[in-house]
Amino acid sequence: MVAREQFQIELDKVKAMIIELARGTESLLRDAVKALYTADIELAKQVIAYDKELDKRDFEINEAAVLLIAKQQPVASDLRRLIVAIRISSDLERMGDNAKNIAKSTIHLGEKHGIQIHGAIEDMKDIAIRMIDLSVKAYENEDITLARKLAELDDLVDGMYSTVLRELLEETATNPEKIQHIMQMAFSGRYIERFGDHATNIGENIMYLVKGESFDLNE
Amino acid sequence: MDKESSSLNQYSSANAFKNADTGNNIVYDTQDLNLWYGQTHALKNIILPIYEQEVTAIIGPSGCGKSTYLKTLNRMVELVPGVRTSGTIKYRNKDILDKSFKVEELRTKVGMVFQKPNPFPKSIYDNIAYGPRIHGIRNKKVLDQIVEKSLRGAYIWDEVKDRLKENAYSLSGGQQQRICIARCLAIEPDVILMDEPTSALDPKSTLKVEELIEKLKKDYSIIIVTHNMQQAARISDKTAFFLNGEVIEYADTNFLFSTPKDKRTEDYITGRFG
Numbered sequence: 001m002v003a004r005e006q007f008q009i010e011l012d013k014v015k016a017m018i019i020e021l022a023r024g025t026e027s028l029l030r031d032a033v034k035a036l037y038t039a040d041i042e043l044a045k046q047v048i049a050y051d052k053e054l055d056k057r058d059f060e061i062n063e064a065a066v067l068l069i070a071k072q073q074p075v076a077s078d079l080r081r082l083i084v085a086i087r088i089s090s091d092l093e094r095m096g097d098n099a100k101n102i103a104k105s106t107i108h109l110g111e112k113h114g115i116q117i118h119g120a121i122e123d124m125k126d127i128a129i130r131m132i133d134l135s136v137k138a139y140e141n142e143d144i145t146l147a148r149k150l151a152e153l154d155d156l157v158d159g160m161y162s163t164v165l166r167e168l169l170e171e172t173a174t175n176p177e178k179i180q181h182i183m184q185m186a187f188s189g190r191y192i193e194r195f196g197d198h199a200t201n202i203g204e205n206i207m208y209l210v211k212g213e214s215f216d217l218n219e
Numbered sequence: 220m221d222k223e224s225s226s227l228n229q230y231s232s233a234n235a236f237k238n239a240d241t242g243n244n245i246v247y248d249t250q251d252l253n254l255w256y257g258q259t260h261a262l263k264n265i266i267l268p269i270y271e272q273e274v275t276a277i278i279g280p281s282g283c284g285k286s287t288y289l290k291t292l293n294r295m296v297e298l299v300p301g302v303r304t305s306g307t308i309k310y311r312n313k314d315i316l317d318k319s320f321k322v323e324e325l326r327t328k329v330g331m332v333f334q335k336p337n338p339f340p341k342s343i344y345d346n347i348a349y350g351p352r353i354h355g356i357r358n359k360k361v362l363d364q365i366v367e368k369s370l371r372g373a374y375i376w377d378e379v380k381d382r383l384k385e386n387a388y389s390l391s392g393g394q395q396q397r398i399c400i401a402r403c404l405a406i407e408p409d410v411i412l413m414d415e416p417t418s419a420l421d422p423k424s425t426l427k428v429e430e431l432i433e434k435l436k437k438d439y440s441i442i443i444v445t446h447n448m449q450q451a452a453r454i455s456d457k458t459a460f461f462l463n464g465e466v467i468e469y470a471d472t473n474f475l476f477s478t479p480k481d482k483r484t485e486d487y488i489t490g491r492f493g
Contacts, residue, residue, distance in 0.1 A: 004490045073449055075476045078489045212478035 007072050014064050014085050018092070019136055021057045025095045026132045028054065029195060032102040033125040036188055039111050047103035051096045058093035062086055077209070084209045088139065091198040091205075095132070098191040098198070105184040105191075115181050120164045124192045127157050131199035138206050150203035151217035157196035164189045240471075243270040246410055246440045247292060252306035254287060254464075256299060261287050263464040265306070269410075274432060274441045276455035276472065278448055280487065283461040285444045289412050292442065293329045294322050311409070327354070330403030334415040336395035338387035338402070343370075343379050346387045346398055350406040365405050373401035374431050393424020400431060411435065413443040417450065429454050448488055452476045460484045 028047055035043035065082045068074070074082060109115075131153045138146035168186045172179050200217045207215045238245070247269035254262035262284045269275050269292075277285040290296040291308065294315060307314045315325055338346050347366045356362055366383070370376040375397040379390070387398050396416060403411055413432075417425040432441055432454050445451050451458055452472060459469040460481075468475060468484040479485045486492055 007490070072490075075448070075452065075488050076479055076485050079477075 004072075007068070007074075007078075010064070010068055010072075011078070011081060014061060014068070014082070015140075017057065017061050017064065018085055018088055019140065021054060021061065021089060021092045022132055022136045022139075024050070024054050024057065025092050025099065026129055028096050028099040029102075029125060029128060029132075029192075032099040032106070033122060033188075033192075036102055036106045036109075037117050037122065039106065039109065039113065041107055041111055044103035044106040048100050051100035051103075054096040055093055058089045061089040065089075077212075080209045080212065084205045087205050088202050091201045095195050095198045098195040101191045102188045105188045108184050109181055113181050115175075115178055115185070118164050118168065118185055118189070120160050121185070121189055121192065124157050124160050124164070124189065124196075127153055127160070128192050128195045128199065131157075131196055135199050135202040135206075138203060142206065142210050144207050144210050147203035147206040148217070150200045154196045154200040154218070157193055161189050161193040238268075238270045238273075241270070241273070243272050245269070246271045246311065247442075248307075248309040248312075250307045250309075252288075252291065252308060253304065254284075254291060254296070255301075255303045256287075257301040261464050262291070265466055267459055267466055267469060269440060269442055270457070271409075271440045272436055272438075273456040274436050274443060274454055276451035276458045277442065277444045277461060278446075278451050278458060278487070279461035280492070284464040285461045286414055288461065289414055289442060289444050292410070292412055293325055293331060295331070297322075327406055328409040329412060330406060330408040330410070331412040332396070332399050332403060332414070332416045335419050336392055336399050338390075338395050338398050340386065340388060342384050343387050343390070343398060344383040346402050347405045350402065354406070369401040369405040370398075372404045372435070373397045374427070374434065375401060391424065393420050393427055396420060396424065396428055397431060400428070400435075404435075408439065410440045410442065413441065415444055415446060418446060425450075448476075460487060462487070 028050055031043055031050075032047045034040065035047060065085045069079070069082055072078070131150055134146055134150055134153070137143065138150070165186055168182050168189075172182050175182065197218055204215050204217050207213075207217075245268050247267075249265050249267040249269075252262055252265040253260065265288060267288075277288065279285045287296060291304070292310075292315075296302055296304075304316055306316070308316055310325065310328070313320060315322075339349060341349070344366055347369050348362045351362060351365050356365070367376065367380075370379060375394060378394060379385075379398075382389075387395060390398060396419075400411070400416075417428050420428065429450065432443070435441060436456075443451075443455065455472045457469065458472045458475045460467045460475065460479075460483075462483055468479060468481045470479075475484065476488060479488060
């Protein structure tokens, strides 16, 4: 490779920005779920504040990618690389929003809600973290085998969410006075489930990047 | 070449006289064309179909043989001393490389537009009337009609209709190029060959010529050699990528510029060499 070295450097920069955003989203989810379990309102507030920072990063990635498209007029895989960067960044931003929403639920629940947070939410979070880890590796290496694995993990999260939802519904019957709290818990489960869907979208985007065709892994 | 992926290989000369997708007839059918300039093997086993009512773009780095191929299509390449060819180029089913084929026949059917606008140092009118006059048309009324029709065909009539007696050199570069295209149209060709027709033009004139090409393809087959890949992507239906005298990939333009099959094509169109 001789020509367009500067372009390659800029492409690599965008890639690094995406990976950094993904890592930020990952720690946001960790903290959000930790705050949920420990009823740590202060940590929940930090999550909400940090989500704003991630929104800013998403905006910067978009700017950088659009500018590169305008300046370099990329085609073929270079163009897909930038389109995919914009899409993945947007998914990561939405994943951050889901973590933020868990933090909001934590604040709604308050410090002394006196209910046990369903254990499976923690398990769902662990799988969601694995998904984001996998999606970063798949993106870094443009590895479609890893990208496909995201769909399998997503099915797992979806299944766990159904179970959590059913059990929480039962609990509303036995503890009707706690219904507000239980719903916040159910919402949190739903946010992690959505988090997983966005991670799966990242997988689809990586497949589009490599293959040049669209795939639906969320089916 | 990537044998499996190149749509070139889906094309078989024996029965592919129509484009499978569009039903368009084949105009030029090149089979195993080789060309040497003395010892230099400039074109190697070229297999390429050119269809009517389509724009076929030829791209590739300098010295890849794209202009040579274009000039073979009207046998202009014979003007270079020491040129030898093998293989066949069938134009409307007649082999133009065959000794019995009369090159004059080709000249009335195949027009050419060059990189630098090259109007004759004559009036706009005489530039357009030049070809028809050579073909023996003397009637002023008929010539007037041909001039107007050709200038309208090149979408420059409104700009020059009041100054037909002015020297063509008084026009801008972009207008001169469209005059050259109008001059081409005056002989009512079947095919128009264009060798980097906009590389000497400013962006606005380039846009006008590109719009013109889009309109002309309804009635003519156009083969354009261009260094401007965005231009090839914008205006052509098919693109052939030449490298070192070979056709590396030939495909629908949309396909070639989004998901090329050969790594060398990808590297070239993404600017990684060339």
